[in-house]
Amino acid sequence: MGLEGRIAVITGAARGIGRHIAEHLARAGADVASIDLAPSDDTVAAVTAAGRRGVGIVADVTSPEALAAAAERVRTELGDASILVNNAGLHPRQTLIDDVDYELWQRTMRVNIDSMFLVSKAFLPQLRSGGSGRIINMSSSVANVAPLGGVHYITSKAAVVGLTRGLARELGPDGVTVNAIAPSIVQTPGLAGTGISPEIVDAVLAQQIVQDFTTPDDLVGLVTYLCTHEARLFTGQHFHLDGGIVLGD
Ligand SMILES: NC(=O)c1ccc[n+]([C@@H]2O[C@H](COP(=O)([O-])OP(=O)(O)OC[C@H]3O[C@@H](n4cnc5c(N)ncnc54)[C@H](O)[C@@H]3O)[C@@H](O)[C@H]2O)c1
Numbered sequence: 001m002g003l004e005g006r007i008a009v010i011t012g013a014a015r016g017i018g019r020h021i022a023e024h025l026a027r028a029g030a031d032v033a034s035i036d037l038a039p040s041d042d043t044v045a046a047v048t049a050a051g052r053r054g055v056g057i058v059a060d061v062t063s064p065e066a067l068a069a070a071a072e073r074v075r076t077e078l079g080d081a082s083i084l085v086n087n088a089g090l091h092p093r094q095t096l097i098d099d100v101d102y103e104l105w106q107r108t109m110r111v112n113i114d115s116m117f118l119v120s121k122a123f124l125p126q127l128r129s130g131g132s133g134r135i136i137n138m139s140s141s142v143a144n145v146a147p148l149g150g151v152h153y154i155t156s157k158a159a160v161v162g163l164t165r166g167l168a169r170e171l172g173p174d175g176v177t178v179n180a181i182a183p184s185i186v187q188t189p190g191l192a193g194t195g196i197s198p199e200i201v202d203a204v205l206a207q208q209i210v211q212d213f214t215t216p217d218d219l220v221g222l223v224t225y226l227c228t229h230e231a232r233l234f235t236g237q238h239f240h241l242d243g244g245i246v247l248g249d
Helices: 016-027 041-049 064-077 102-129 151-174 198-207 216-226
Strands: 007-011 031-036 054-058 083-086 134-138 177-183 238-241
Touching: 007 016, 007 102, 016 031, 016 041, 016 083, 016 216, 031 041, 031 064, 041 054, 054 064, 064 102, 083 102, 102 134, 102 151, 134 151, 134 216, 151 177, 177 216, 216 238
Parallel strands: 007 031, 007 083, 031 054, 083 134, 134 177, 177 238
Antiparallel strands: none
């Protein structure tokens, strides 16, 4: 999985899934920048411990100005990024449609889908420059399972699939692949804050053929592979890491 010489940008890598991906890409040889609202000190320490260069950037992925500055910082401190993992996302509390107000709807869309558009735009010149760029977007099995009380979150994650396919179509000629990964439930700090009920967790697990929780470690191998030269023909795909909830397409 040689990613030596590659520079990866991961959003929301201060904790949770993003942090695991950062550590793993560093172990595979990449230098890593984390862009997160929270400081990424632990992530940078883990990247450094793996022998790679790490940069933690405190920035809001919904701010075009902050992202322009972040892209410039990555370029000057590490070099042109060739890997972008759009991972930052909001797990909104489980809320039924009658209580989903427009503010909650807009906030969910801003953080979960507008951000992926904005971060991709900010890093496109870098991703295109080497001719082998990779964009990996974090979707979710909720886009298929549609759990109760999640209309805003479900919609935002289904939109990630559209963004992935549209970008894949346009960027393929530049050698940039774009894929999405849809994990089932992963125990992270973000999930813990959703107030998700044990009944919902059980209902999701019940739909899995292999009934086990996904861990961040289950994700990292696929992310790393998608970044390799060997994976250059995988693009526009939505990979379901969900114990078989989705079979086939
Ligand atoms: N945990 C799950 O069950 C699960 C399942 C499927 C998909 N996902 C997706 O995986 C991704 C990561 O999830 P997680 O569970 O690790 O989440 P998490 O809440 O544990 O971590 C998310 C990180 O994103 C950062 N972040 C949030 N908003 C931001 C913003 N506006 N600007 C910059 N950084 C911001 C947070 O500070 C945090 O460090 C999300 O996109 C989530 O939707 C999670």
